[in-house]
Amino acid sequence: MKTSIVSYLVKRFLRFDNDQPFIFLSALLAFLGISLGVMVLIIAMALMNGFDNEFRKKLTIMNYPLTIMPKFYGAVNEDLLMTLELEFPELAFSPYVQSAIMARSGSKLEGGYIFGVNFKSEAKVNSVVKKAIEEKSFDKFDVLIGKTLKDEFLLHDDDKLMYIFTHVEPGGMNVTPKIKRFQVKGVFDSGLSAYDKAYNYTSLESLQTILNLPSNHYSGIHIFSPNPQEDIVKIKKLLPQSVAIKGWWEDNVNFFAALELEKASLFIVLMLIILIAAINIISSLLMTVMNRRSEIALLLSLGTTPAEIKKVFLYLGIVIGTSGILAGIALGMSGLWVLSTFDIVNLPKDVYPTSTLPLDLSVQDFFSIVIGAFVIVIISSFYPAKKASEVDILTVLRNE
Secondary structure, eight states, X not given: OHHHHHHHHHHHHHSOOSSOHHHHHHHHHHHHHHHHHHHHHHHHHHHHHHHHHHHHHHHHHHHOSEEEEEOTTOOEEHXXXXXXXXXXXXXXXXXXXXXXXXXXXXXXXXXXXXXXXXHHHHHHHOHHHHHHTTTOXXXXXXXXXXXXXXXXXXXXXXXXXXXXXXXXXXXXXEEEEEEEEEEEEEEEOOSOHHHHHHEEEEEHHHHHHHTTOOTTEESEEEEEOSSHHXXXXXXHHHXXXXXXXXXXXXXXXXXXXXHHHHHHHHHHHHHHHHXXXXXXXXXXXXXXXXXXXXHHXXXXXXXXXXXXXXXXXXXXXXXXXXXXXXXXXXHHHHHHHXXXXXXXXXXXXXXXXXXXXXXXXXXXXHHHHHHHHHHHXXXXXXXXXXXXXXXXXXXXXXXX
């Protein structure tokens, strides 16, 4: 019987009142505000996660999961490579030689790095290079360049590209930089303009010849690992003191920390939209309490308990807020479907790692939004419900 009274009163107080339309309008504004807040939060968090994942994926490829390099006094040689391949057959290794260079085409200059690699080994650790060298063969002094550099220099396959090496050699009274022309044999596209402009790949033999390095000495070893955080600990135990190993995340700690801070800040700011909308719940319920004071007093005099009256207004706020949350979820999911299905927004590829909006709503973010909004709704409903249960029967009925 008690439940039926509460549910009856909740339905009654939710109806449109011709005498007090502003009460219904305030509740409607609260519903719309919470709906829009939840929708915006869902889309914003999906976008933040999407961009975060895209950057992680691109940086993992071009920075490599793990990299072994010499310390100040050390060297990476073929013996170390063979030892690692024997101990970790499940991982992929690609030795490389690296040099800073200036690429020149006509009057245009662009700084960057050139990597001497074994293309078969490199294809196992770098999917971008693997895709770029399909059905291509690289001879000595052939080079693989990035799409951004190709477009900037207006190059085509088999064109010549001059590289000026920062490694210099003495020549009489001065030093002369090493200069070598390479033949463009392929183009890779990582999706990140900075890497496509700065990274160049040639064969190990080519770069070792130019830098006068023995064939069994390398600048480092790139490693592909599906679990780099775990494997870095295992590999580190086998390495000599003369070399070090680092993970791709170690060069990007500040970047991803900034992304996490931005995501948290955005979540808090957008949650304020729901908080502002919840103020309308408070005002709507308080107006309902003031408008229904005589009815509340009469109900209390007829035996309805203050707890039941409190429940009525608490449920009123929860119904308004929960319906707004559900509507916001429906609108947010619909928005994600529209943005992911139709090419509505085109991003500049030279700025972002993808030309379409990346969307990825995590389960954790979804429940954080829903739970956070629901907590705000309950807190907003509590005070008006408490005031309704404290109506003074004698004072109200005397004035009536």
